[in-house]
Amino acid sequence: MELPEVEVMRRDLDRDVVGRKIATAEVRPSKNAMRTIRRHDKRKDFTSRLAGHKISKTDRRGKYVLLSLDSGDVLVVHFGMSGQFLRGNKRTALPAHTQVVLTFNQGGDLRFVDPRTFGEMFVTASDELGKVKELQHLAIDPLDHVFTWQAFGNTLAEHATKLKPLLMDQKFISGLGNIYSDEVLFHAGLRYDRMSDSLSSQEVRRLYRAIQETLQDAIRFRGTTLDDEAYVDLFGKPGEYQNELKVYGRTGQPCRRCRSPIVMVKLSGRSAYLCPQCQS
DNA sequence: GTTTAACCCTGCACGC
DNA sequence: TGCGTGCAGGGTTAAA
DSSP, X not given: OOHHHHHHHHHHHHHHTTTOBEEEEEEOSSHHHHHHTTTXXXXXXXXXXXXXOBEEEEXXXXXXXXXXXXXXXXXXXXXXXXXXXXXXXTTSOOOTTEEEEEEESSXXXXXXXXSSOOOEEEEEEGGGGGGOHHHHTXXXXXXXXTOOHHHHXXXXXXXXXXXXXXHHOTTTSSSOOHHHHHHHHHXXXXXXXXXXXXXXXXXXXXXXXXXXXXXXXXXXXXXXXXXXXXXXXXXXXXXXXXXXXXXXXOBTSBOTTTOOBBEEEEETTEEEEEOTTTOO
């Protein structure tokens, strides 16, 4: 799950669970459930800080969702590859790989489901958020209004590395993963292996605009749901942006702009998709 | 500083 | 049919 899916989920949560009071919090009995709350030593350290408290607001930082509680604590959530929230109630069976269940005083429950357990949840005091290493090191969020193209260009030039890995580096810019880095680079007309310090100011501006427009579009289409990685929203509904993808997963299919076949290359173990005609 | 590979984990596609 | 193998990916970490 990358920035657009996380943002769609945050908006769903904002509409549907803010204002609700958590009656009970359960970390499921499996070993994997302990992996989900790996920063806590015991289930109780986690659950006792949730039960009895109201969810007061939602925030997003990069690929993290923050749920603030009226106690002053914050529930921090990272979805990893396969993590997601699903709304349910006591009549609906828990899906396989449900790791955590929050039950509300009225209005069903909220399940955190994560088969591959790369996702994670933890509770921390809001004034300790600044001490959480991952959040501390997180770079600027591309949808934040302080993300300007001048600042972006300066940081780009400070690195001498290939564009794609840099765009996926959360310490450089937060929120892009494998899918959207490829889509952004296509929209910018730039290759995955262009060196970050080789861009003209026109290319920097193109890349900057491509980041914002691609992410906004993907949010508008409620995220990308691929066959193998079945992302769905809070209510189980898939996104629509997979129909808008220009390069990701389209090996051999004609480029939507120039009709030449899309190519997949391996870049240090990860796949990168591009149109060799449109990107340079 | 940059680059690569390995690791965590499960489900699925594939070939034999 | 059924098994083993490889791959997918977000992020961290160690090593080159």
